Amino acid sequence: MTWSLDARIPLHLASPEEAAARIEAARQAGVKLALLIPESLQGVATQGLPSAAFAPDGPRHAAACACCAGRPPVSAALDRLFQARVRGTAPWFDSVLAVVTDTTCRAEVETALMHDPLTQARFRPGF
Numbered sequence: 001m002t003w004s005l006d007a008r009i010p011l012h013l014a015s016p017e018e019a020a021a022r023i024e025a026a027r028q029a030g031v032k033l034a035l036l037i038p039e040s041l042q043g044v045a046t047q048g049l050p051s052a053a054f055a056p057d058g059p060r061h062a063a064a065c066a067c068c069a070g071r072p073p074v075s076a077a078l079d080r081l082f083q084a085r086v087r088g089t090a091p092w093f094d095s096v097l098a099v100v101t102d103t104t105c106r107a108e109v110e111t112a113l114m115h116d117p118l119t120q121a122r123f124r125p126g127f
Helices: 016-029 073-087 103-115 117-122
Strands: 009-014 033-038 051-054 095-099 123-125
Touching: 009 016, 009 103, 016 033, 016 095, 033 073, 051 073, 073 103, 073 117, 103 117, 103 123, 117 123
Parallel strands: 009 095, 009 123, 033 051, 033 095
Antiparallel strands: none
C-alpha cells in the first residue's frame, strides 16, 4: 500500500461570478478560505477573509530572470498570504480561492503554480 501526503495549500480558481457561491460552499463545509484577487477587485468586500491582491501584468519570463528582476506578482501575493498565515497576522486558512477576471489572470496564477519554486513548495493546484 502506498501512502501520499501533500501538505501544500490547495489553490482553486473561480470567476468573479462563481466566487460568492464558492465562498459560501467553503463556509458550509467548514473550510477556512483565503482569497487571491486581482487589484481591479481590491475594493470588493472580501467577506472578512484573509486576502492578497496582485497586479496582472501579462506574460513574463521565468521566475527571477535577469530582465524581470523578481518574482511574478501572483507569487508575491501568495507569499504575503502564506507569511500572514504563518505569523498569525491573518486567520488560519486551509485553502485559497483565486478570483480570476480574465484569461491573463488565469494564466498568471497557473504559471506561478507550475514554474515558481517557492509557490510550488507552498501551494498546489486544487482545480
